[in-house]
Amino acid sequence: MSRLTTTTDELTGRYAPPTPAREVTARSGDGVTFPVEIHGRDSDPAVVLSHGWTCSTLFWAPVIRELTATGHRVVVYDQRGHGRSPAAATPAVYSTAMLADDLCAVLDAALAPGEKAVIGGHSMGGMTLMAAAGRAQLRSHAAALMLCSTGAQHLTGQARVIPFRSERLRHHAHRALLGSSAPLGPVTALTRKALAYGTLGPRPDPATVEATARIVHACPTGVRAAWGGVLAGLDLSAKVPHLDAPTAVVIGTHDRLTPLPHAHRMAALLPDCTGVHRLERRGHMTPLEEPETVAEVLAGLVSHHLTAVAPQAATDAATRTGAATTKEKSA
Secondary structure (H helix, E strand, O other): OOHHHHHHHHOOHHHOOOOOOEEEEEEOOOOOEEEEEEEOOOOOOEEEEEOOOOOOHHHHHHHHHHHHHOOOEEEEEOOOOOOOOOOOOOHHHOOHHHHHHHHHHHHHHHOOOOOOEEEEEEOHHHHHHHHOOOOHHHHHHEEEEEEEOOOOEOHHHHOOOOOOOOHHHHHHHHHHHHOOOOOOOOOOHHHHHHHHHHHOOOOOOHHHHHHHHHHHHOOOHHHHHHHHHHHHOOEOOOOHHHOOOOEEEEEEOOOOOOOHHHHHHHHHHOOOEEEEEEEOOOOOOHHHHOHHHHHHHHHHHHHHHOOOOHHHHHHHHHHHHHHHHHHHHHO
16 A cells, blocks of 8 residues: 555544545656645636645645635646655755755646636745746736745754754754654654644644654655755845735744745745735644645735736737738728
């Protein structure tokens, strides 16, 4: 039995994976192919979601349910080496460029040419959007963006999972933690407690703790360590000003992995920040902790920047067609 099947069987309630309406195959820049899930009706406005480090499409289950219930089409995929996406041959291959390549492949595979969508990323998924800044696919398809529980640089020194006072000591401790190849082992009371401390807000719901543990423990040790090494040296701050679509920032007030200062720095660098949404007493796993609010932010971006411009686009097209017809008659 695969790790994905095992995890799926152990997730229940709103965390159980919804069945996609269909799947397509994306082909990345290095020729690797991987499946892309599409939930909801093809006629509904599209939301594309990119998950974070050690997670998978399973992470988005409650947000998918919220969005499809309100008339949205949701596209999700597994980051390289996570879930059903094949791992790279060597750890050295993993990079932020690979994140961007895979996202662009997903946009090409799941959306029609020039079709607009709201694109959101959580943690490493948000860094994926930053890495893709300036890419033709992102500019062509992004009506608006969401950066959720993420940061652009200095992740290790500013994290608060290991609460040393010295930023230098925190940097070295978190760097070692991110790059660790030690197996997580089975899900136990101790590992649940450790993950809840590091990734969730105070007094989390037991079902959220369980879902977090099952999803994170399903990530292969080598993949976790390889991507952790990429994150330890991450600096995408120069990319953020090139995210020129309207962008919402979401952050949990008790996020120990990417604390509040990251959100405010990104907001200051963004050309068109629509607002910073603070989720009180939530940690790093905001889409699992408060999926209703995360879905609400995404739906708001759809309403203001995707479906709201469609009538005007149709009017403009009709005007251009009418003008062309008049010109032909005059000739």
